[in-house]
Structure formats: structure tokens, C-alpha cells
Amino acid sequence: MIDAIGLDADDTLWENETFFRVTEAQFAALLADHCDPDTVASRLYETERRNLQRYGYGIKGFMLSMVQTAIELTDARIDGCAIARILELGQDMLAHPVHLIEGVEDALADLDGRRLFLITKGDLMDQERKIAASGLAERFHAVEILVDKTPEAYARILSRHGVAPDRFMMAGNSMRSDVLPVVELGGHGVFIPHDLTWLAEQAEASDHPRLHHLDAIADLPQLVARVEDGA
Known part of the structure; x- marks a missing residue:
């Protein structure tokens, strides 16, 4: 689960x-x-x-x-x-407007009722501005803005919210920040590539059963179902 x-x-x-x-x-x-x-x-x-x-x-x-x-x-x-x-x-x-990626709103609608965390990093004021402008804040149980995304940072979040690492899934476009630290911690990491991911956020993917690849965020709800079914 x-x-x-x-x-x-x-x-x-x-x-x-x-x-x-x-x-x-x-x-x-x-x-x-x-x-x-x-x-x-x-x-x-x-x-x-x-x-x-x-x-x-x-x-x-x-x-x-x-x-x-x-x-x-x-x-x-x-x-x-x-x-x-x-x-x-x-x-x-x-001051740039926030443009949602195609499929985001549908994916969040399909995940409605799930315990969702928005986990980002960077400048606090700018991230808070974008979260507010996105109109998505109310979809999330918690919003976490980090200095960096490390296994230790994820562990603190999960401990604070009472979530076991092996029952946590993290999805994002950065193999280095969103996927590998969570897999290392014992959770599921989901890589959803973006055409313009910054070089510093790129990393080689490991061959691991808890590391998943998707073409688009719209496929995330189906992946969650497959993982829970043990497929």
C-alpha cells in the first residue's frame, strides 16, 4: 500500500x-x-x-x-x-506567470483522496509565490520547501508525517533530487522526464525494482495502482 x-x-x-x-x-x-x-x-x-x-x-x-x-x-x-x-x-x-504542465490537473483529480505532498526546493518566497499562483495548494496534504533534496531531508519529512519509507512514492523530473534519494531511503521513485532538465539535476538511473519511469504525469495514477497490486 x-x-x-x-x-x-x-x-x-x-x-x-x-x-x-x-x-x-x-x-x-x-x-x-x-x-x-x-x-x-x-x-x-x-x-x-x-x-x-x-x-x-x-x-x-x-x-x-x-x-x-x-x-x-x-x-x-x-x-x-x-x-x-x-x-x-x-x-x-x-514575476513570470505559472504554466501548468499538460496532464497535471487530470492526474491530481485521479489521485483525489490520496495523501499528497508537494515537495520542492529553492528560494522560499519564489516557491511560495508559484505554489499560490498555480491554484494547486489545496490539493496537497502538506507542502515542503527544502534547501536541497537528500535522503536525510526526505526522512525528516516522512518521520514528521508518520509515513514509512517503503509506503512512500515520490515523482519528479530530476533523477538526482526526486528519484534516487527516495529509492535509497527505501521508497518508490518515479522519474517523469522533462525536455529541459538542468544539467545539475541529471544523474544515471540505477536498475532497481522501486525505480519507475513514466512518459507523462498523466500515467502516475495507473502506476500507483499497479504498484499496490504488486504488478
Whole structure:
């Protein structure tokens, strides 16, 4: 029996990485006189990875990483107008409407009556804004916003809500954050790929009976039924 089902938010319930990619392209265009787009993208990614321990996940850390990358790639010659434009790009992201992924509302309707947890990570204010704007908050028994998704973080959530790991299922687009930590903990991890998952969230899938692959979130209710039937 599955007692609780966790769902990731960004790029599982609603689009997110798409807006990062659009902003990255605009950022590369801003630095076109200094570097080619591939170099800008590579250096920005390296800076983001280094800064995760300082700023965590989310748009605000991304903004700061863009500023740092621009300073480094221009040998500190970038002007104030360009810095202002970078901040404007980030602010636009923070105000972007929430677009639900196709099939989300139907899947949640089919799972109505189940104990659902929304488990996401990143900047608290931005995640709370998106959750409220999504109109989905009332569908969830609990909402958990984490600094990072580790086996220990999932274990704390399950302990707090009285859910045994082997009776928990977590679904999301990140193999690294949504799937493998839950499988390691003893639960079921469900990988639902998104076309634009960030490189830092990608990981090799293990061959494990509690690791499941779906093409779309619309297939999640049927998977839950199959797992409970022992199929």
C-alpha cells in the first residue's frame, strides 16, 4: 500500500527550466561583444555550481551568478547599465506567470483522496509565490520547501508525517533530487522526464525494482495502482 505520494513542483507540475533557458540566451546576447554563447553558457553553469553552497537553488542565486559571470568574462569592464539589465532579467523571471504542465490537473483529480505532498526546493518566497499562483495548494496534504533534496531531508519529512519509507512514492523530473534519494531511503521513485532538465539535476538511473519511469504525469495514477497490486 502507498500511504503518501510526493510530487516535485518545478518542471513536474509547472514549467520552470524553459524560463531559465530564455534568460540564458538573453544573457549571452548581452555579452556577445565579449564571448561566444557557448562560452557564456559554460562559464555561467560553472559559476552556478560553485555558488550553490552560498546561495542555494533558485532565481535569486541565478541572478547573482549571472552578475558574477559577467564581471569575470569582461575583466570587470561591464558597465552599470548591463548589470541593471541582468537584474531586470531576473526580476522578470520572478514575476513570470505559472504554466501548468499538460496532464497535471487530470492526474491530481485521479489521485483525489490520496495523501499528497508537494515537495520542492529553492528560494522560499519564489516557491511560495508559484505554489499560490498555480491554484494547486489545496490539493496537497502538506507542502515542503527544502534547501536541497537528500535522503536525510526526505526522512525528516516522512518521520514528521508518520509515513514509512517503503509506503512512500515520490515523482519528479530530476533523477538526482526526486528519484534516487527516495529509492535509497527505501521508497518508490518515479522519474517523469522533462525536455529541459538542468544539467545539475541529471544523474544515471540505477536498475532497481522501486525505480519507475513514466512518459507523462498523466500515467502516475495507473502506476500507483499497479504498484499496490504488486504488478
